[in-house]
Amino acid sequence: MHLKRYFCAHLLYVSMTGYFRLVVFSLIFMYLIGCEPIDPVIPNEEELITTLEFRLVSSDQQDTILFSFKDLDGDGGLSPVIQNEKLKVHTTYNGMLTLRNDAINPSSDISMEVEEEGNAHQFFYVVNNAGISVKYADKDANGNPIGLKTTITTGNQATGELTIILRHNPDKFGSSVSDGLIDQAGGETDIEVTFQIDVI
Amino acid sequence: MSYKYLILLWFVIYSAVTVSAQNCNRTLKGRVLDSHDKTPLEFVSIYIKETATSFTTDSVGSFLIDQLCAKGYHISFSYIGYENRDMFISTVSDSTITVLLDQGCHVLGEVEVTASNENEGLQNSQNINAQYLNQNSNQNLSELLQHISGVSSIKSGGDIGIPVVQGMYGNRLMIMNNGIAQAGQQWGLDHSPEIDPGIAKYIKVIKGVAALQYQGSSLGNVILIDPGSIGIEPHFHAKINYSYATNGRSNNFHTELKNVTHGIGWKVIATLKKGGDKRTSDYYLTNTGNRMENIAVQLEKSISKKWKNQLFFSTFHSKNGILRGSHIGNISDLQEALHRDVPFFTASEFSYDIDRPFQDVRHTLTKVTTKYYFTDNNKLEFNYAYQKNIRKEFDIRRSNDNTNPALSLSLDSHFAELQYEGELNSKATIHTGVQFNNILNTNIPETDILPLIPNYASQQLGFFGIYKANFDHWNYEMGTRLEFIDLKVATISQSLPRIIEHFQNTFLNKSLSLGISRDVVNSWNTTLNIGFTQRQPAVNELYSNGLHQGVSGIEIGNSTLNPEASMKTSLTLSGKLIEKLKLETTVYLQRINNYIYLYPDSEVRLTIRGAFPVFRYGQTNASIAGWDVDLKYAPHYRWLLNFQSSLLKGKDITHQTRLIYMPSNNGKLTLQHIVPKMGKIKNMTFQLSENWVFRQKSSELVQDFLPPPSGYSLLGASISGDLHLKSVKCTFYLNAENLLNTKYRDYLNRMRYFADDTGLNVVIGALIGI
Numbered sequence: 001m002h003l004k005r006y007f008c009a010h011l012l013y014v015s016m017t018g019y020f021r022l023v024v025f026s027l028i029f030m031y032l033i034g035c036e037p038i039d040p041v042i043p044n045e046e047e048l049i050t051t052l053e054f055r056l057v058s059s060d061q062q063d064t065i066l067f068s069f070k071d072l073d074g075d076g077g078l079s080p081v082i083q084n085e086k087l088k089v090h091t092t093y094n095g096m097l098t099l100r101n102d103a104i105n106p107s108s109d110i111s112m113e114v115e116e117e118g119n120a121h122q123f124f125y126v127v128n129n130a131g132i133s134v135k136y137a138d139k140d141a142n143g144n145p146i147g148l149k150t151t152i153t154t155g156n157q158a159t160g161e162l163t164i165i166l167r168h169n170p171d172k173f174g175s176s177v178s179d180g181l182i183d184q185a186g187g188e189t190d191i192e193v194t195f196q197i198d199v200i
Numbered sequence: 201m202s203y204k205y206l207i208l209l210w211f212v213i214y215s216a217v218t219v220s221a222q223n224c225n226r227t228l229k230g231r232v233l234d235s236h237d238k239t240p241l242e243f244v245s246i247y248i249k250e251t252a253t254s255f256t257t258d259s260v261g262s263f264l265i266d267q268l269c270a271k272g273y274h275i276s277f278s279y280i281g282y283e284n285r286d287m288f289i290s291t292v293s294d295s296t297i298t299v300l301l302d303q304g305c306h307v308l309g310e311v312e313v314t315a316s317n318e319n320e321g322l323q324n325s326q327n328i329n330a331q332y333l334n335q336n337s338n339q340n341l342s343e344l345l346q347h348i349s350g351v352s353s354i355k356s357g358g359d360i361g362i363p364v365v366q367g368m369y370g371n372r373l374m375i376m377n378n379g380i381a382q383a384g385q386q387w388g389l390d391h392s393p394e395i396d397p398g399i400a401k402y403i404k405v406i407k408g409v410a411a412l413q414y415q416g417s418s419l420g421n422v423i424l425i426d427p428g429s430i431g432i433e434p435h436f437h438a439k440i441n442y443s444y445a446t447n448g449r450s451n452n453f454h455t456e457l458k459n460v461t462h463g464i465g466w467k468v469i470a471t472l473k474k475g476g477d478k479r480t481s482d483y484y485l486t487n488t489g490n491r492m493e494n495i496a497v498q499l500e501k502s503i504s505k506k507w508k509n510q511l512f513f514s515t516f517h518s519k520n521g522i523l524r525g526s527h528i529g530n531i532s533d534l535q536e537a538l539h540r541d542v543p544f545f546t547a548s549e550f551s552y553d554i555d556r557p558f559q560d561v562r563h564t565l566t567k568v569t570t571k572y573y574f575t576d577n578n579k580l581e582f583n584y585a586y587q588k589n590i591r592k593e594f595d596i597r598r599s600n601d602n603t604n605p606a607l608s609l610s611l612d613s614h615f616a617e618l619q620y621e622g623e624l625n626s627k628a629t630i631h632t633g634v635q636f637n638n639i640l641n642t643n644i645p646e647t648d649i650l651p652l653i654p655n656y657a658s659q660q661l662g663f664f665g666i667y668k669a670n671f672d673h674w675n676y677e678m679g680t681r682l683e684f685i686d687l688k689v690a691t692i693s694q695s696l697p698r699i700i701e702h703f704q705n706t707f708l709n710k711s712l713s714l715g716i717s718r719d720v721v722n723s724w725n726t727t728l729n730i731g732f733t734q735r736q737p738a739v740n741e742l743y744s745n746g747l748h749q750g751v752s753g754i755e756i757g758n759s760t761l762n763p764e765a766s767m768k769t770s771l772t773l774s775g776k777l778i779e780k781l782k783l784e785t786t787v788y789l790q791r792i793n794n795y796i797y798l799y800p801d802s803e804v805r806l807t808i809r810g811a812f813p814v815f816r817y818g819q820t821n822a823s824i825a826g827w828d829v830d831l832k833y834a835p836h837y838r839w840l841l842n843f844q845s846s847l848l849k850g851k852d853i854t855h856q857t858r859l860i861y862m863p864s865n866n867g868k869l870t871l872q873h874i875v876p877k878m879g880k881i882k883n884m885t886f887q888l889s890e891n892w893v894f895r896q897k898s899s900e901l902v903q904d905f906l907p908p909p910s911g912y913s914l915l916g917a918s919i920s921g922d923l924h925l926k927s928v929k930c931t932f933y934l935n936a937e938n939l940l941n942t943k944y945r946d947y948l949n950r951m952r953y954f955a956d957d958t959g960l961n962v963v964i965g966a967l968i969g970i
Contacts (some may be wrong), residue, residue, distance in 0.1 A: 035638060035657050035659050035686075036657055037640070037657040037689060037690040037702075038655050039690045039700050040654065040690055040691065040692055040700065041645035042700070043648050043650060043651075044648060045648055045650065047648055047649070049808055050808070071806075071807060072696060073696050074650070074807065075650075075746055075747045075754060076694040077805070078696065080807070117599070165532075168598060187529075187544075188528060189529035189810065192530055192532060192809055192810035193810075
């Protein structure tokens with residue numbers, strides 16, 4: 001308060017001394033302002049998806065196969081850990097996708113959230129040379145597929161790839177989108193993971 | 201508008217009209233000359249507001265007005281190709297005046313502006329005058345600046361654009377808002393300067409080689425936005441400007457009130473803008489609406505004849521939508537978007553709504569200036585400025601319920617400077633100063649995302665000295681600047697577990713400049729400038745780390761970068777080629793060692809959203825060579841033909857490639873016809889213009905997603921006129937841009953990857969001034 005009164009008094013004091021005092025006080029004020037950066041708050045990366053698990057159970061319940069993709073540091077430099085298992089020829093599997101954020105404690109299940117916002121999400125399964133077919137086994141409120149649950153049928157022996165894509169805000173009524181064709185879907189990609197598929 | 205305000209307005213008009221006549225035998229004599237080469241101007245229209253009478257100058261530029269009363273008159277001078285000049289002239293006794301009109305290449309605004317305005321010495325500068333600002337009030341700062349040859353704009357769709365001057369932009373171009381370096385988040389290509397151009401009396405672009413008296417990180421070029429001085433004229437003046445633009449259906453409102461009461465000069469400026477989705481020739485650009493509000497207050501008080509003070513405050517807010525179809529999740533989304541004719545999410549209906557993605561930006565500036573004049577030509581000046589910048593960017597989030605911004609930054613800047621400007625002797629002057637700046641940048645923890653830019657504190661201490669001398673017809677200028685920068689950073693580690701890491705960088709920038717000019721001899725003026733400047737790496741170049749949504753890549757800073765060092769030579773020639781044909785041309789060559797750029801790394805980073813390219817900040821040697829031309833031909837006082845062109849080539853010398861985001865070669869031809877009097881309308885102006893932009897030579901496709909688009913040309917037209925009703929002056933204007941609704945894409949518009957550029961736009965507006 002004293003400084004302030006002094007400052008104002010000198011604004012009205014018409015002389016060179018007054019002018020210089022004004023300048024000097026302002027410069028001192030500048031130096032009093034902090035010069036250290038504020039430590040950032042480490043964010044709770046709630047929206048991060050670190051883990052995708054694609055679990056296949058054969059229709060006779062005899063076989064359980066797990067594909068997984070795990071990348072704990074998100075966009076960071078750490079390479080993801082990818083796990084593949086082999087499929088059997090001419091077999092039908094029930095597929096179940098799980099998404100998790102394992103970077104926070106406790107880890108959160110994101111598949112629930114996707115299911116709740118089913119109208120705004122859809123998984124696409126793009127098969128390359130593996131000779132398998134993937135059919136949707138779930139529906140959102142409008143009767144369109146979400147793709148968390150699927151039915152997979154294998155064919156002859158083959159080696160190829162399966163790319164699992166999650167689109168946010170796709171046009172779910174677009175041409176052939178509900179059949180699993182991604183071309184007319186649009187929207188933003190939240191997940192795009194490719195697994196090697198061996199059918200033996 | 202309140203009731204009280206209406207009464208005030210009525211009172212002012214009434215009192216202006218009912219001035220009693222007495223002692224009306226004074227005469228006012230004068231001459232009107234070109235400010236540059238002092239040639240007399242014939243057929244200049246002179247209008248006296250109080251008597252509503254018009255005059256013109258004779259063949260030697262002279263005029264004589266008699267039967268004036270012993271008081272003061274508001275007189276305006278206008279002439280084709282020149283900036284209008286409004287003056288308040290006291291006629292207590294018979295007087296003789298000389299009026300200089302300016303073509304806009306060199307600044308010579310109102311008398312008091314020139315006196316207080318920092319002179320740019322021998323650096324080449326061009327300005328945008330109040331007339332152009334008024335009649336294009338719908339445009340943002342970078343759109344307005346494109347009117348000057350050698351200035352372009354990098355756009356990000358909608359109303360977002362950053363200016364490019366002779367190939368320099370972002371961290372390399374300084375924008376001075378009322379004498380203070382704009383402190384915002386200039387590192388982003390999609391971060392518009394947080395300035396309402398409406399506050400400006402004029403906007404000046406210095407196409408220089410070294411900006412020695414300005415604190416900041418420029419490599420020569422500077423943009424000055426100057427609200428001007430209020431002056432000492434003790435009358436109330438008000439200006440109301442409204443315009444409507446058909447493309448985007450935008451409403452733009454601007455008002456300015458000023459007076460000098462009880463020895464205190466005051467000015468209040470307010471701007472409001474609201475626009476919706478813009479439109480290409482074929483479809484709406486969904487979610488490209490914008491909002492802008494700005495209020496500025498300026499106060500001036502002279503404590504004595506020697507001590508003058510000014511206070512300036514402005515608060516700015518903008519909200520800009522970003523084309524919905526340009527938001528992408530990963531590189532396959534981008535590839536898909538690149539190959540579409542019409543972007544995803546294009547709505548069939550127009551809308552004013554702004555949804556995510558959008559930017560919300562606030563900026564306040566508080567500035568105190570105090571000047572002490574020892575004599576008319578020796579003064580000490582002290583400035584203090586505080587700026588606060590808050591930027592929030594809202595993206596499409598994975599969860600529709602998440603309403604948090606994806607980027608949220610708060611920046612505080614304190615700046616203080618002490619300058620002395622004075623005469624050493626009758627032929628030499630010195631300008632010297634010391635400047636201190638403290639910037640604190642903090643991420644607001646509400647994003648749930650790892651920040652791209654770290655928290656930092658930066659302190660800069662600068663010193664400069666400029667010596668000027670003139671002998672016979674030669675002017676010399678020498679200057680130097682030293683700047684010490686201390687940058688302290690607190691960032692979050694990329695590795696797990698996440699920890700806070702601290703870093704520090706210090707830099708010393710050294711700059712030198714030398715200028716020689718030869719005064720008008722046979723109506724030709726020649727200026728040669730050579731400058732060496734350094735620029736410290738900006739915080740994003742040193743420490744950014746993470747996914748940059750806009751470029752669909754991972755950007756990694758390099759904390760070991762060295763300052764850039766630029767050597768620029770520029771030669772300007774201006775004068776008359778033949779009678780009535782004027783030329784102003786500048787050639788420049790700039791060599792930048794340690795040019796900081798983003799290069800694609802061989803690493804491709806696999807994430808759960810697929811593989812992303814990795815870009816790292818590196819350094820190379822670059823050169824930029826260019827040629828700006830401005831040619832004016834006025835065969836008759838009613839006709840003006842203007843040709844402007846700028847050519848530029850930016851090269852990476854080390855890798856023998858082109859620099860990315862360099863302006864394309866372009867040219868513009870404008871034909872203007874003025875009718876001084878058409879019925880009751882004065883200064884009726886018709887203008888037709890054609891603008892050519894040539895195809896940019898391709899930079900390598902590893903740095904860019906698509907080759908440069910084809911060249912294009914756009915036709916424009918405008919009509920304007922003045923109507924005087926008693927003491928009220930009404931200017932109406934009609935501008936049409938892209939008259940033929942041409943479908944095109946511009947190399948510097950980053951939306952060109954996704955959509956066409958904007959189609960036909962017609963702007964209609966009126967300006968009322970008292």
